[in-house]
Each structure stands twice: as structure tokens, then as C-alpha cells.
Amino acid sequence: MAMSLRASLARVAAQPARVGRRSVVSVQATGVINPSVKKDLDKVVDTIKADEIEGKKGVFCRCWRSAKFPYCDGKHAAHNKETGDNVGPLIIEKP
Amino acid sequence: MAMSLRASLARVAAQPARVGRRSVVSVQATGVINPSVKKDLDKVVDTIKADEIEGKKGVFCRCWRSAKFPYCDGKHAAHNKETGDNVGPLIIEKP
Numbered sequence: 001m002a003m004s005l006r007a008s009l010a011r012v013a014a015q016p017a018r019v020g021r022r023s024v025v026s027v028q029a030t031g032v033i034n035p036s037v038k039k040d041l042d043k044v045v046d047t048i049k050a051d052e053i054e055g056k057k058g059v060f061c062r063c064w065r066s067a068k069f070p071y072c073d074g075k076h077a078a079h080n081k082e083t084g085d086n087v088g089p090l091i092i093e094k095p
Numbered sequence: 096m097a098m099s100l101r102a103s104l105a106r107v108a109a110q111p112a113r114v115g116r117r118s119v120v121s122v123q124a125t126g127v128i129n130p131s132v133k134k135d136l137d138k139v140v141d142t143i144k145a146d147e148i149e150g151k152k153g154v155f156c157r158c159w160r161s162a163k164f165p166y167c168d169g170k171h172a173a174h175n176k177e178t179g180d181n182v183g184p185l186i187i188e189k190p
């Protein structure tokens with residue numbers, strides 16, 4: 001069913017890489033996004049009740065590298081620096 | 096500062112790929128996560144007021160492939176199938 005990671009990486013490597021500059025409209029990104037979060041699950045879905053968020057707002061990870069997943073721990077900064085990516089968290093403000 | 100996408104892909108290709116099976120604890124994932132969302136920004140951060148979410152819950156994209164970003168349009172399913180990944184959305188339930 002799913003393409004293996006090896007096949008996926010081979011496909012990425014075979015494609016002409018586009019330089020990851022801010023001015024480009026899109027970049028090639030065909031690999032695995034989530035390196036380590038709940039890899040025993042077929043799909044990681046988290047459900048949070050807005051009124052159970054601590055404090056005035058919840059900051060949620062979208063880079064899949066946070067040690068506090070599903071909450072953000074700022075790890076996207078290192079990912080962005082290493083890869084030239086531009087991902088950041090989702091912030092939910094409580095009523 | 097940031098590693099170029101070309102360098103990043105070369106580094107990925109040079110590493111021994113681990114097979115993307117459900118039983119592995121982690122997989123190599125050193126490439127760009129976000130292929131096309133607001134690539135003119137240094138960092139994509141979205142702030143949503145919980146009480147402005149339409150309906151009883153908001154379903155938010157964490158695969159960076161949704162045409163309705165920051166909301167989910169189900170595109171993670173195709174990404175997971177293509178790559179063997181297991182990402183899914185964040186669901187925020189309104190009070």
C-alpha cells in the first residue's frame with residue numbers, strides 16, 4: 001500500500017532539487033513529515049477541548065518534532081534552520 | 096544560515112534509509128515539511144480565536160498540504176499513502 005521510505009527518498013533524490021529560497025512558490029517535499037511521534041499508530045489525530053487549554057492560549061506543534069507534542073516546544077526553529085523550511089505553530093486563543 | 100534544500104536532500108540520500116514500517120520507533124525525516132504554504136514568510140504562524148471556530152470543532156492541518164490551510168481538507172491521507180507517514184490533524188472542540 002504505502003510507498004516505502006527508501007523508495008520515497010530515492011524518488012526525492014532523483015528529482016531536480018529547487019533551491020529553498022524565500023522567493024520560490026513551492027519546493028519539493030515528498031518525504032516523511034513525522035520522524036517519531038506515535039509511529040505505532042496509522043494516523044496521529046489529537047483532540048483538545050478549547051476550555052481545557054491552560055492559560056490564555058494553546059501553542060500547537062505543526063513540525064512533528066516537539067517533545068511536548070501536540071504542544072509546541074519551539075523545535076520548529078531548528079528544523080527551519082537546518083532545512084530552509086518555514087513552518088511554525090498553530091495558536092488557539094481561549095475565549 | 097539555512098542549509099539549502101539541495102544540500103538537505105543530498106544528506107538524506109546519503110543516509111541509510113530505514114524502512115517505514117509501523118513497528119519502527121523513528122524514521123529519517125530531514126527534508127522540508129511545507130511544500131507551498133506562504134513560502135514568502137520566514138515562519139508560518141496562525142492564530143485562531145477558539146470562539147470564532149465555526150461549528151462544534153475546528154479541524155486543523157498538520158501536513159502542510161491542505162488547500163484550506165490552516166484548516167484540514169483531508170490531504171494528509173494522500174501524503175500518508177505516498178510516503179508511509181502517519182500524520183493527521185489537530186481537532187479543537189469548542190466549549
